[in-house]
Amino acid sequence: MNSLDQELQAKVNQWLSSEYDExxxxxxxILIDNNEVTELTDSFYKDLEFGTGGLRGIMGVGSxxxxxxTIGKATQGLANYLKKQFPNQVIKVAVAYDSRNNSQSLGTLVADVFAANGIQVYLFNELRPTPVLSFAIRHFGCQSGVMLTASHNPKEYNGYKAYWNDGCQLTAPHDTNVITEVNAIHSVSQISFQPIPENIIPVGDEIDKxxxxxxxKLSIHPEAVEAQKDLKIVFSPIHGTGITIVPKLLEAWGFNNVSIVEEQATPDGNFPTVIYPNPEEEDAMALAKKKGEELDADLVLATDPDADRVGxxxxxxxGSFQLLNGNQIGSLLVYYVLSSKKEQNQLNNNPYVVKTIVTTNLQAExxxxxxxxxxxxxxxxxxxxxxMTKLGDSATYLVGGEESYGYLVGSLVRDKDAPNACAFLAEMTAYYKSKGKSLYEVLxxxxxxxxxYQEKxxxxxxxxxxxxxxIKAMMSNLRANLPKSLGGIAVVEVRDYENSVAIDIATGTKKVIDLPKSDVLQFITVDGxxxxARPSGTEPKIKFYCSVKxxxxxxxxxxxxxKELATKVDRMMADII
Structure with a gap:
């Protein structure tokens, strides 16, 4: 094992000590005996960090x-931080898990560590969607919560989404403060694994109801649902948690003709019918789309393993089925909610919508x-x-989301919510069908x-x-060599979110970007x-987004x-990738 540097070798040796189980x-x-230098390096060269979605990585041995x-260390660090933030209080957390391999056992482990630290734990006794965990945090009055999931990542992954008392994933300063607490743990002996059983409260389906x-109660057009209650809907949970909530929610909403994709109905962390359990992927949607064609459905829905995204x-x-992308789905939802609220004279109490910086500007329009x-x-x-938490009762959140298939209508949770979106997508389909239109025609x-708008x-x-x-080198190179044109079209503005500055290329004028720092570069052309360019916070990827109009x-x-816009997009992308 001479190929490992001294620091890495020391970490490996620590994990070989009696602190760690057999x-x-x-x-x-086994990795050492097989001289798996690359795997050992990747497993130990750093400690898992919180990104945009929390702690996420490949399952295996190593820091x-x-x-x-690593899950125990993260939980102990969070427990230590909670005790500092809420001294002399009864601290409560909610813990849930999805269908991934080891999610349930890791969820139990998390509950045990919290309970061992004198914290009261509401532990779901069966797998549940991420948005239900977010809802439960606020419902039970918890100071924090944890969801064991790696969202739509491949089967080798699992993860840990940490939440604060508003039901939102950790943001500044709590995210970095928790990391500080986690990094202060240098020995397994500092992690309390032995639970106090009476601190763990099981949560059943009462929270579902x-x-x-x-x-x-959020339904905008219940009369349209009643008129189209036999709307033909196909749903796939893609082997995930959506099966526990989406069919029940659609039934409660008033839809009585929902067909489940049986091949993907059973929760299974191996995701046997797909490579990536991600509704953004055509392959993941293929079985649902096929069933939709067979049944001549009005709408085909599919959620990812922790049911926070829907395609x-x-x-x-x-007359053939077509997948809509995340920007299109989100734009339809924004238009449906705003136009319906206006029709009902309900655009009051300071309403607002939210999109991310890489989501289509159609929603802004x-x-x-x-x-x-x-x-x-x-x-x-x-x-x-x-x-949403910052604005509180001073304004009314209506709808918002991300191009990556995450949406939320209403303010019941503080995370993207696929069951909620499924219900509104079904209602929206019913509403427009009553008017003789399909969602495609409305688009x-x-x-x-x-x-x-065309996005890629x-x-x-x-x-x-x-x-x-x-990835780091790619972003550094882009900053050092800002493109003056893309696809033959002049760049007029560069927005560097890492340095919080927007630069007018013609004048050199700089404006401050009033958002937290993030390693993102945006290039705006003369055509708009x-x-x-953005490194992912949850996957080993760098992502390039392009939007033209x-x-x-x-x-x-x-x-x-x-076709013309797609050609334009490809020309522009070729100049930056």
Whole structure:
């Protein structure tokens, strides 16, 4: 093992000590015996850190892997911080988990560590969606909460989403403060693993009923649901937690013709029918789409493993099913909510919508059309939740979300909420069907009114230590060599969120960006096109987002315009990737 540097070797040796259990030491010894230098390096070169979605990584042995010790250390650090923040109080946390391999056992471990620290734990006794955990934190009056999930990552991953008392994932200063507490733990002996059993309170399906009832109160057009209660809906949980809530919520909403994709109905952390359990991926949606075609469905829905994201397929003008992207789904939701609220004279009490900096500007156009303020946040729904908490009762959150298939209508939770979005997507489909329109037709109406937007996301995967260094170098190179044009179109503004500055290329004038620092670069062209470069906070990827726009004079021109815009996007992307 001479290939490991001294610091790495010391960390490996520590994990071989008697502090760690026999199974951990045996698994590590196998890597050593097989001279797995790259795997050992990637497993130990750093400690897992909180990103936009919390702690997330590949399951295995090491400080940079998800295992009982890294999860235990994170929980002990959070427990220590909670005790400092809420002295002389009864501290309560909620803990839930998804369908991933080891999620349940890790959830139990988290509950045990909290309980061992004298903290009262509301532990879900079965897997549940992430938004239900967010809801439960506020319902039970908890100071914090933890969700064991790696969202839509491949099966090798698991993760740990940490929440504050508002039901939102940790934001500043709590995120960095918790990391400080976690980093202060240098020995397994500092982690309390032995629980006080009476501190653990099991949570059953009683919380589901409350969550469902509160969601049902948000319905905007119950009369449309009643008129279209036999709307043909196909739903797939993609082997995840959506099966526990979405069918019940749709039934409570009033829909009685929901068909489940049986091949993907059973929770299974191996995700046997897909490579990536992500509704952004066409392959993950394939079985749901196929069932939709067989049943001639009105709407096809699919949620990711922890049911905070949802993808849909709808019939296009040729009668075949087409997947909509996250920007399109979100724009339809924003338009439906705002237009319906205006129709009912309910755009009052300082309403607002929220989108992230890489989400389509079509949503801003729609908000402006209805004279409703919109806010932009950094990528990561925790920033939307943080804004909701900050504005509190002084304004009314209506709808918002991310291009990565995460949406929320109403303010019951402080995270993206796929069951909530599924109900509204179904209601929206029913409402427009009552008016003789499909969601596809409504989307083209939006494009005619506000301009046709075309977006593309390119994700480059760069794994391990070498990958992290490559991503860092790519961003450094972009900052050092700012492109003057993209696809032959002049860049007029650069927004550097890491340095909190927007630069006018022609004048050199700089404006301060009033958002937290984040490693994101945006390039705005003279045409109003936007290209963003952003390393992911939860995956070993760097992401490039492109959005372009052109007038759509007639629906019959849509296909041709799409092709032209797609060509433009590819030309621009080629100059930056």
């Amino acid at each position: 199974a951990t030491r045996a698994a590590l010894q 940079n892997r998800i295992n009982k010790y 409350i969550y469902i009832n509160e969601n049902k 849909i397929a709808v019939k296009n003008d040729k 729609i908000a402006n059309h209805f004279n409703v303020p919109y806010y932009e946040t950094l990528t990561g729904f925790k920033y939307i939740g943080e804004l 083209l109406d939006l494009y005619q009114e506000f301009g046709c 996301l390119v994700s480059l995967t760069k794994k391990g230590k070498a990958g992290a260094e490559e 096109d936007v290209i963003s 052109a007038p759509l004079t007639a629906k019959s021109h849509y296909e041709q315009l799409q």
